[in-house]
Amino acid sequence: MTDTDAELVFECTLDAPLEKVWRALTIPEYLERWLQPSADLDLTVLAAEENHSLSYRWREAGSGGTPEDSIVTFELAPDGEGRTAFRLTHTPPRLPVAANSNDPAPTMMLLAA
Template sequence: MTDRDALVFECALDAPPEKVWRALTIPEYLERWLKPAATVDMAVVTAEENRSLTYRWREAGQGAIVGMEDSLVTFELTPTGDGGTWFKLTHAPLAVPAAANSNGPRQTMALAA
């Protein structure tokens, strides 16, 4: 995986890091704010209170893309001078399958019956 494979979103929020942290860590708030699908399993990988939080994001079921079920979703919170938060979300796949027309080594995948 390279940085180019990650989806990055950044913005300023009109709330202090402590409030954003609560929205990311209290299950009821996280569900209302992030709204993960019922087929998504999330588990905390690393956490630095009010600063950084990484979830392992695992998709399952019919909507999952083969080879891309697992990824890491990292939230970085930086206080701003006006009492708000600079918010950075990075969603990075743990593995990126090779494209069918890739010149790289051929990868074989076993499909479940």
């Protein structure tokens, strides 16, 4: 399985102006009402481009109480009719590839000292 195979993507059009959707994603009280997060959820903003995209590190207790991290990215665009094109991408953490693995990995160059 590749990293992109594990990625979850949800797309829809919301019947609300872009600025209203942005507020729902960025104002803590609105975000809490919208997401209804569990008590063990920790959200940390990683990147934000106002009224366009927002990425959170999503950390919650996994099996055995071990924290599990993933990245949740919201992308917004006006649809020209007062609505908002909405795309949510949930990406699991990228695990490092073992040096002796046959899985493809990014090409690296090492410089000798």
